[in-house]
Amino acid sequence: MANMTDLNKDMARVLVSKEQIAARVAELGKQISADYDGKDVVVVCILKGAVHFFSDLTRALTCQMEMDFMSISSYGNSRKTSGVVRIVKDIDADITGRHVLIVEDIMDSGLTLNYLTMLLQAREPASIRIACLLDKPERRECAISPDYVGFIIPNEFVVGYGLDFDGFYRNVPYVGVMKPEKYQ
Ligand code: PRP
8 A cells, every 4th residue: 555646745735724624614604694694595616626615615504595506618728818718517597686606716817707707797696796715816817806705825826625736636625735846
């Protein structure tokens, strides 16, 4: 067993621990439950990175809510400049007149969420808010910020708790900074 793969070895350090995530998600759950108390809300998971945050956050909500899922994909390299994405899987719910809470893992340039919000706004929901586990405000390229933020983080390459490098590391249970030699 000496040569078993250990993803922990590819990390330079833990940026946000399992315990810190759990505590913050519980706080956000209380805040969001209070804000949406008595309202009709659809909570939308943006696949794939948000999967763990969505799963933990929704279980911390005590208000009535419906879960939905959206999968998006960038158009070649265009996302780097515009954030324009293609919907691979749309939500099932009709959100007209309903409150929508988008759940994302990370806001970087902000372009993806800026575009997504615009797309969903066209369906005339009662409101749209964004809950984001990690926010990198230093990287922002447009005027958007999450309504609920787990952690503001520096501009470092992070993986784990849903975030990937090349499709891997999403199962790491904390947010870690990768050793540069592992991704460069
Ligand atoms: C990540 C994240 C956001 C986007 C944020 O998605 O989930 O959708 O990048 O970047 P931006 O603020 O610069 O637009 P990614 O393309 O890694 O897809 P994934 O969630 O499937 O990993």
